Amino acid sequence: MTFKKYLVLAGVAVFATVGDSLLARGMKGLGAVNVSLHNLSGLLLAILNPWVATGILLLLAFFSCYMAALSWADLTYVLPATSLGYVLVALVAHFGFHEVISWTRWLGIGLIAVGVGFVAAGPSVTPSRHGKSFPGGPSRTMSPEAKS
Secondary structure, rough: OHHHHHHHHHHHHHHHHHHHHHHHHHHHOOOOOOOOHHHHHHHHHHOHHHHHHHHHHHHHHHHHHHHHHHHHOOOOHHHHHHOOHHHHHHHHHHHHHOOHHHHHHHHHHHHHHHHHHHHHHHHOOOOOOOOOOOOOOEEOOOOOEEEE
């Protein structure tokens, strides 16, 4: 894999972590929001909060990186790579928001990190058979670029 592809995967983890953290910070400052069709003003007010708005923008950046990664790697490779964000979110929640995290959650987070390591050790693209196609799309063959 190229440096650019590693950068995109890092963007997936970092943008999701920071975006979710900013959303949490903004929503905790607003308090409980009753979301219903009769109370759309409460939802709009929440979206206009600077913390929430910035979180939404970063989650859009995450989604862009996620789509880019899916364009050159298998879903079974990209989705576990996004799970690294769970580890980062736990660290931000613990050290940034002073949330208490039980040892069982830390154990689960550790298992996620180990699982991400197993997935990262494998290939990012499944070699396809000649002439076979994936459902709903054109024939997918491994280009020299995808092999890196």
